[in-house]
Amino acid sequence: xxxxxxxxxxxxxxxxxxxxxxxxxxxxxxxxxxxxxxxFDFESAFKKFLQIKARxxxxxxxxxxxxxxxxxxx
Amino acid sequence: MPAPKPTPPPTTxxxxxxxxxxxxxKEALVxxxxxxxxxxxxxxxxxxxxxxxxxxxxxxxxxxxxxxPGTNAKGWLLTILRxxxxxxxxxxxxxxxxxxxxxxxxxxxxxxxxxxDPQGAFFDRIVDDEVLRAIDGLPEAFRExxxxxDVEGMSYQExxxxxxxxxxxxKSRLFRARQMLQAKLYDYAVGMGYxxxxxx
Numbered sequence: 001x002x003x004x005x006x007x008x009x010x011x012x013x014x015x016x017x018x019x020x021x022x023x024x025x026x027x028x029x030x031x032x033x034x035x036x037x038x039x040f041d042f043e044s045a046f047k048k049f050l051q052i053k054a055r056x057x058x059x060x061x062x063x064x065x066x067x068x069x070x071x072x073x074x
Numbered sequence: 075m076p077a078p079k080p081t082p083p084p085t086t087x088x089x090x091x092x093x094x095x096x097x098x099x100k101e102a103l104v105x106x107x108x109x110x111x112x113x114x115x116x117x118x119x120x121x122x123x124x125x126x127x128x129x130x131x132x133x134x135x136x137x138x139x140x141x142x143p144g145t146n147a148k149g150w151l152l153t154i155l156r157x158x159x160x161x162x163x164x165x166x167x168x169x170x171x172x173x174x175x176x177x178x179x180x181x182x183x184x185x186x187x188x189x190x191d192p193q194g195a196f197f198d199r200i201v202d203d204e205v206l207r208a209i210d211g212l213p214e215a216f217r218e219x220x221x222x223x224d225v226e227g228m229s230y231q232e233x234x235x236x237x238x239x240x241x242x243x244x245k246s247r248l249f250r251a252r253q254m255l256q257a258k259l260y261d262y263a264v265g266m267g268y269x270x271x272x273x274x
């Protein structure tokens with residue numbers, strides 16, 4: 001696999017959206033190509049960062065109570 | 075006189091409403107946090123997000139019979155939520171659409187930081203509120219795509235179904251959205267002195 005092809009599918013690989021065959025090819029390329037490997041690490045860190053920072057909020061308990069009351073007349 | 079045989083306690087099957095409620099609690103109510111987060115990012119304010127989630131749950135419970143148990147409840151609920159948003163809220167919410175899509179210069183942040191901070195450690199110093207602000211500044215089409223993918227962990231196919239767009243469009247929006255977010259947060263981090271800026 002060439003770097004260009006690897007980078008083209010990097011997000012799909014990161015999102016686990018590639019076919020098993022392509023996944024193997026990309027994984028092998030990343031293991032042997034430091035520049036692509038670094039780029040992958042960076043993108044992967046960014047995805048985790050977004051997940052953590054933007055998931056701290058949840059449904060406020062008062063809203064949940066209100067919804068339960070409306071749904072089930074409690 | 076023989077004692078009357080004790081009558082066994084009547085075994086009543088659970089009332090249909092109880093089963094309906096139990097199913098809804100198990101499959102739908104567990105997604106309240108996700109629905110609320112998506113509602114907040116769509117509506118842009120807590121009051122409308124509250125109404126939107128409440129309305130979504132009422133609609134969902136009313137049409138719960140149309141839902142196939144064990145299928146994708148989260149996707150089903152998010153579709154209801156987004157349709158409600160488009161039909162009833164989008165017109166009147168004033169989402170702070172601060173960024174014009176054409177004014178963002180998407181660039182690969184990695185190219186700039188690969189020498190000083192290739193792991194992107196500077197991102198970790200950015201507080202939650204700033205990240206949410208950056209997401210809220212994205213144009214709606216990009217914002218909803220990146221939230222469903224990166225924050226809520228939906229697959230390309232699920233996102234395509236919720237947003238009613240082809241998977242190829244999900245991919246391209248996601249690519250642009252991530253680049254815009256990285257560029258925005260990078261600029262913020264440079265401004266805060268978390269990382270050296272790129273040479274002008």
